[in-house]
Amino acid sequence: xxxxxxxxxxxxxxxxxxxxxxxxxxxxxxxxxxxxxxxxxxxxxxxxxxxxxxxxxxxxxxxxxxxxxxxxxxxxxxxxxxxxxxxxxxxxxxxxxxxxxxxxxxxxxxxxxxxxxxxxxxxxxxxxxxxxxxxxxxxxxxxxxxxxxxxxxxxxxxxxxxxxxxxxxxxxxxxxxxxxxxxxxxxxxxxxxxxxxxxxxxxxxxxxxxxxxxxxxxxxxxxxxxxxxxxxxxxxxxxxxxxxxxxxxxxxxxxxxxxxxxxxxxxxxxxxxxxxxxxxxxx
Numbered sequence: 001x002x003x004x005x006x007x008x009x010x011x012x013x014x015x016x017x018x019x020x021x022x023x024x025x026x027x028x029x030x031x032x033x034x035x036x037x038x039x040x041x042x043x044x045x046x047x048x049x050x051x052x053x054x055x056x057x058x059x060x061x062x063x064x065x066x067x068x069x070x071x072x073x074x075x076x077x078x079x080x081x082x083x084x085x086x087x088x089x090x091x092x093x094x095x096x097x098x099x100x101x102x103x104x105x106x107x108x109x110x111x112x113x114x115x116x117x118x119x120x121x122x123x124x125x126x127x128x129x130x131x132x133x134x135x136x137x138x139x140x141x142x143x144x145x146x147x148x149x150x151x152x153x154x155x156x157x158x159x160x161x162x163x164x165x166x167x168x169x170x171x172x173x174x175x176x177x178x179x180x181x182x183x184x185x186x187x188x189x190x191x192x193x194x195x196x197x198x199x200x201x202x203x204x205x206x207x208x209x210x211x212x213x214x215x216x217x218x219x220x221x222x223x224x225x226x227x228x229x230x231x232x233x234x235x236x237x238x239x240x241x242x243x244x245x246x247x248x249x250x251x252x253x254x255x256x257x258x259x260x261x262x263x264x265x266x267x268x269x270x271x272x273x274x275x276x277x278x279x280x281x282x283x
Contacts, residue, residue, distance in 0.1 A: 105117070192207075218256050
């Protein structure tokens with residue numbers, strides 16, 4: 001279970017190689033234990049303490065606040081993130097040892113991530129090998145779109161989970177087996193909260209904004225923009241039809257993270273893609 005939002009519950013992610021069939025995530029030696037084994041045990045332990053505290057409150061000290069369970073919840077979250085960070089460090093070492101540049105693409109749903117990926121693959125694949133790991137709760141729809149470009153792609157379905165984590169990526173890497181020196185594009189689950197909290201072992205994080213969203217999003221979801229190495233403002237071809245101030249959006253993002261680089265693109269029309277490609281190839 002995600003310590004941040006409680007997502008996933010007992011569901012297990014699946015990794016699908018689109019040249020084969022779906023199956024449970026395999027090849028880790030951890031069996032997703034950082035979310036479903038050890039923390040589950042900790043969670044039961046926490047409930048026992050919570051029950052004890054509850055009984056204690058209704059005894060001789062009924063007016064005392066029950067603060068200990070909340071403190072243990074914070075420790076539980078730290079333990080989950082610490083385990084994730086250890087796995088992310090392994091991923092990072094594995095990728096760096098093979099000269100693979102991994103880029104984590106994050107956004108809210110509908111920002112145009114998949115369209116931008118399709119365009120990027122078609123334009124850059126003659127210059128560098130590219131492969132993709134797709135993250136969604138369900139379906140192979142986006143992975144099928146990526147496969148249509150001729151790109152090697154693996155789909156990770158998280159079930160009820162709202163983000164990818166380091167162990168899911170490790171399973172995807174084992175299945176994908178990206179070539180040395182390649183560019184690995186990771187499309188995270190559409191969400192502006194939890195994906196920013198979970199290090200995958202990537203080289204850099206990119207947040208994609210759409211002009212169909214509010215230009216105040218960086219202020220509403222500061223951790224996402226604070227964690228990003230680049231902000232892409234997408235769908236700029238729609239600016240004449242929406243109430244969105246691009247410069248205000250960029251200024252808001254730089255209020256959260258001073259100096260955050262930003263590029264403005266239209267993945268469908270092609271505006272600004274050269275700046276995006278230059279940044280990506282130099283990452």
